[in-house]
Amino acid sequence: MEHAWGSYFTGSKLWFYFVFWGIHIAIFAGGWYVQASDSRLDALNTLEYSVWFSRGAGLVLTIDGTLILLPMCRNIIKCIRPRIRWLPLDETAWFHRQVAYALLVFTVIHTASHYVKPVTAVEIHFTEAGGITGHVMLFCMMLIYTTAHNRIRQQSFETFWYIHHLFVPFMLALYTHATGCFVRDTADPISPLDGDKFWRHCLGYEGWRWELVGGGLYLLERLYREVRARRQTVITKVIRHPYDAMEIQFQKDSLKYKAGQWLFIQVPEVSSSQWHPFTITSCPFDPYISVHVRQVGDFTRALGDALGCGPAQARDLEGLDPLGMYEVALQNGQKMPSLRVDGPYGAPAEDVFENEIAVLIGTGIGVTPWASILKNIWHLRSGPNPPRRLRRVEFIWVCKDTSSFEWFQALLSSLESQSAAAAASEGRAEFLRIHTYLTQRLDDDTAANIYLNSVGQDLDPLTELRSRTNFGRPDFKRLFTAMCEGLQDQTYMAGLYGSLNRTEIGVYFCGPNSAARQIREAAVTTSTKDIKFKFWKEHF
Structure with a gap:
């Protein structure tokens, strides 16, 4: 781009x-x-x-x-x-x-x-x-x-x-x-x-x-x-997700990582010399390591074929799930190729816990770094030593179609419930706020159906989350301005604004450069003397 x-x-x-x-x-x-x-x-x-x-x-x-x-x-x-x-x-x-x-x-x-x-x-x-x-x-x-x-x-x-x-x-x-x-x-x-x-x-x-x-x-x-890459790595599971996305789960005992890091993958059966970077989507508490791959290029398509979830194999197994989601290793009996993994390597997402407020933004499969971060947050907040400095996470996910929300709806639902329960018991605002945006243009019948199913319901009909789906693209300048004003008048979060040190809000983004420019510009123009938006984009 x-x-x-x-x-x-x-x-x-x-x-x-x-x-x-x-x-x-x-x-x-x-x-x-x-x-x-x-x-x-x-x-x-x-x-x-x-x-x-x-x-x-x-x-x-x-x-x-x-x-x-x-x-x-x-x-x-x-x-x-x-x-x-x-x-x-x-x-x-x-x-x-x-x-x-x-x-x-x-x-x-x-x-x-x-x-x-x-x-x-x-x-x-x-x-x-x-x-x-x-x-x-x-x-x-x-x-x-x-x-x-x-x-x-x-x-x-x-x-x-x-x-x-x-x-x-x-x-x-x-x-x-x-x-x-x-x-x-x-x-x-x-x-x-x-x-x-x-x-x-x-x-x-x-x-x-x-x-x-x-x-x-x-x-x-x-x-x-x-x-390091030649140390034993075993693929334990491959799951095909909608729209040619696949999840590779593997075990490598020698690999120790932090949430938000990334690694290189090589599959000798596909190419004996090429290494491609992918974000780790599991978290250190998971019993496996996982990456999500979208089949859009020569290497990823060949990788999908080798793992048994390429477009051709998907057509043969369409009946397993109406959404096109199935587990290859168990249901298809696919023999897994050998896998080499080099990493992990650091990324800006590692520093999420060093902010008072973190804004995590993903578009489409660009949400993968935040899967690891959000799962790690869930485990840490459930443990005896929850993070002290990080007081709120704003998660913004922009998708062009409804099926993309299936990728980790269960995780988001668990996090949302945990955040709401903790807020109710502690008498304070929720730790996690989820904002989903759907950019797909809907026909009249679909829009009417969504409206009818949302009236009087506690959960959104598209995501099954308590937070409602927004339609269209987010206006980041308006969102950041609202956060600033809320901090200043103490309606967003009490106790941050007005302290000796200025409030730092980390804005982390994974997605296309065109969106990154808009978010960076919004972060720069919205920052004030006392409230600083710091923008970071994931790079490989």
């Missing part, structure tokens, strides 16, 4: 761009100065702007070559995330892209500087190590960047996944780019095998020494993931 230009120029991102590009320009200027002011390189400096631009950009590329893989070291980030909360460690993929953009800009500068004199450039670039490895990197970058476009990732994730692994020859070429010693104080070329002579006369940045740090950490990360 395309991003609106406004989303690239929020206040925090503008500040990041200023610092990020300011540092890059400073490094570029430093590389230029070092080259131009070194008397040992007077012969090379006769090329003037060509070599100065090239060397300045080269120093930047050395730094970016070190940084580009670090955001992908997810296990390291998972370990430091709870300890360094002021860093936006949930935006690692976004930071990876910013480094990639800078890498592209300074690659163009670096390459163009070398090609100022085409004849000399051809003689140098196809006979020396720097030229050969440079062209290898350019070829890899051309393929990696073109297939990393958002539309290609959505329409053919496999293409993106396989081509992106050209980063391996790219990094190898980067590490060996300076072995030809292009920057030297002698006229004759020097071999890296010349020992002390090479180190005395080769005056390049030798950036491979710190580039290898980033590459080495990432290599250890990938090896650890591979070892």
Whole structure:
């Protein structure tokens, strides 16, 4: 899905761009100065702007070559995330892209500087190590960047996944780019095998020494993931839900996780190299681990076929349930494929309990992260040590059709009843408020039937919950404004507004970027001096 230009120029991102590009320009200027002011390189400096631009950009590329893989070291980030909360460690993929953009800009500068004199450039670039490895990197970058476009990732994730692994020859070429010693104080070329002579006369940045740090950490990360993923995992149950959604339940004793985290899944029978991210929908109190998958792409459709709940198998078993919901492993006798699981990894949803008020928003199957969170809340509030800081949860679920409400209606009903019972016994407002929105356009007969069945009934006819279904899309600015006004006049929740510390409301969303922009804008515009809405979007 395309991003609106406004989303690239929020206040925090503008500040990041200023610092990020300011540092890059400073490094570029430093590389230029070092080259131009070194008397040992007077012969090379006769090329003037060509070599100065090239060397300045080269120093930047050395730094970016070190940084580009670090955001992908997810296990390291998972370990430091709870300890360094002021860093936006949930935006690692976004930071990876910013480094990639800078890498592209300074690659163009670096390459163009070398090609100022085409004849000399051809003689140098196809006979020396720097030229050969440079062209290898350019070829890899051309393929990696073109297939990393958002539309290609959505329409053919496999293409993106396989081509992106050209980063391996790219990094190898980067590490060996300076072995030809292009920057030297002698006229004759020097071999890296010349020992002390090479180190005395080769005056390049030798950036491979710190580039290898980033590459080495990432290599250890990938090896650890591979070892961990091969630990025994057994699929115990597969349930097909309406609209080509399926629930995979499995057991893996070595996997310990928190509510709201996510993991990678690989099924060798479908693909021996592809790993796909999914949110964990079970909670730590469940005797199993589960994920919900919607069959919308090549991988997920093939996964559905392998698990016995693809579209073709579903047609053969339509009679099992009028809603198209059935348990594959038991009722169909389907032999389950082997499963590899890598994770868990941290996500913003982990921090729900650190807010005084949490607003959980999901659209369609984007509700899956909140299944784990809500189940965990239910267990914790039933236990001896219920969460103290979190005082209310507003759960907003937007669906386009009525059948989607079946996915975890039973859980919502239990949570709603528990919240109402606790509120009645304690004499306070309910802990959980559920808001369901149906965006599907209903025909007149269906609308009339819903109206007739709702009159005088305690439960909503669509969701069987005490809270009523809303029709249309939610107006988040109006909802957040009402919360602010309710806090200020003490009608929403007594005791929060007016304290020494300002009230923090965490807004957590899982769904499409178009909706995320609207919710983020509503959170920013509604925040006041004393009431702060903090928006987080789930990323994989």
